[in-house]
Amino acid sequence: MNTTAMNTTAMEPAGAATAEWRDFLALCKPRVLTLVVFTGLCGMLAAPVSIHPVLGFTAMLCITLGAGAAGALNQWYEADLDAKMRRTAGRPLPAGRMDRQSALHFGVGLGAFSVLLMGLAVNLLAAAILTVSILFYVLVYTVWLKRRTPQNIVIGGAAGAFPPLIGWAAATGRVELLPVLLFAIVFLWTPPHFWALSLFVRTDYANAGVPMLPVVAGTRTTRAQILLYTLPMVAAAVAPWPLGLTGAIYGLAAVALSGLFLLLSARVAFSQEADQAKMKPERRLFAYSILYLFILFGALVADRMVLA
Numbered sequence: 001m002n003t004t005a006m007n008t009t010a011m012e013p014a015g016a017a018t019a020e021w022r023d024f025l026a027l028c029k030p031r032v033l034t035l036v037v038f039t040g041l042c043g044m045l046a047a048p049v050s051i052h053p054v055l056g057f058t059a060m061l062c063i064t065l066g067a068g069a070a071g072a073l074n075q076w077y078e079a080d081l082d083a084k085m086r087r088t089a090g091r092p093l094p095a096g097r098m099d100r101q102s103a104l105h106f107g108v109g110l111g112a113f114s115v116l117l118m119g120l121a122v123n124l125l126a127a128a129i130l131t132v133s134i135l136f137y138v139l140v141y142t143v144w145l146k147r148r149t150p151q152n153i154v155i156g157g158a159a160g161a162f163p164p165l166i167g168w169a170a171a172t173g174r175v176e177l178l179p180v181l182l183f184a185i186v187f188l189w190t191p192p193h194f195w196a197l198s199l200f201v202r203t204d205y206a207n208a209g210v211p212m213l214p215v216v217a218g219t220r221t222t223r224a225q226i227l228l229y230t231l232p233m234v235a236a237a238v239a240p241w242p243l244g245l246t247g248a249i250y251g252l253a254a255v256a257l258s259g260l261f262l263l264l265s266a267r268v269a270f271s272q273e274a275d276q277a278k279m280k281p282e283r284r285l286f287a288y289s290i291l292y293l294f295i296l297f298g299a300l301v302a303d304r305m306v307l308a
């Protein structure tokens, strides 16, 4: 018998003692975190003031830890759902490698630490928006909406749109029009991003009883909704250029990238039955949605650096 097994008390599930650092990392949804943190970083670098590098690093650390905490609390709350879906069944809680209490303590501790550090070291506005985004993801999306309505990700998705605002607020102490537009881009991007994926994993959601749009309203409606949300997303993405908030580097990148997004969304909306069976257009749009935000936000920073 190994020592970890001997230290396991009778009250703890057997998996509790086997959780290792990798499981705590997995609790934070590290792959999704990369883009969340990148948009936060770009929000900070796009601000018209230069933040002290130590403060900038601290702010980014807080966004990373706060978003990680939100992911951990999400997994703490919905371990039962995760256990029912192939995509998520291997996560630390449903796989039995970690007990729920450890996940809860980890999530609350990390979240509180990130907000306190942001408030004490950076500024109160950034700390307040970070708090709202954590609570939004955990309470509004995970606890309240996810199991109740197919509009769950439209409203709850706002949580993931806050990081650019937090980054900007960390640098300037203010909220202005450009970061509000960045919020709008990610907010309107979330439905096409997620519904494209939900189309090809819809049986998972159906089995778990989660009322995602393709499960409740069908694949045709979902395809149409993807295109419907893409239109205002494109408008929000291009808007900073004609509004004079960015230069042509960002503007041209936004037009080109958004044009391709629109094309891929239209292909999903108007796909033929033969394509629908393989879900190729949906997989393509989902993969591109991630690349899109990375490049768009990268172009924003490149544009601001040239202008500066």
Ligand code: HEM
Pocket: 029, 031, 032, 033, 034, 035, 036, 039, 087, 141, 152, 153, 156, 157, 158, 159, 160, 161, 186, 190, 193, 194, 197, 290, 293
């Ligand atoms: C409520 C809103 C959202 C929902 C429901 C959602 C859902 C998902 C799901 C289910 C996946 C599949 C991969 C996985 O299991 O982790 C995924 C992947 C991903 N999402 Fe989202 N997402 C949302 C918002 C966001 C936001 C705001 C961002 C970043 C700004 C983001 C970035 C990503 C990235 C980078 C991946 C790819 C991860 C990988 O390579 O495995 N998502 N999303």
Ligand SMILES: CC(C)=CCC/C(C)=C/CC/C(C)=C/COP(=O)(O)OP(=O)(O)O
Pocket: 029, 032, 036, 063, 066, 067, 068, 070, 071, 074, 088, 130, 133, 134, 137, 146, 159, 160, 162, 163
């Ligand atoms: C700054 C801050 C606190 C940001 C937090 C917001 C955040 C982590 C947004 C990402 C959204 C996301 C991963 C949704 C996954 O949906 P899901 O939970 O339904 O996915 P699942 O089925 O994979 O669990």
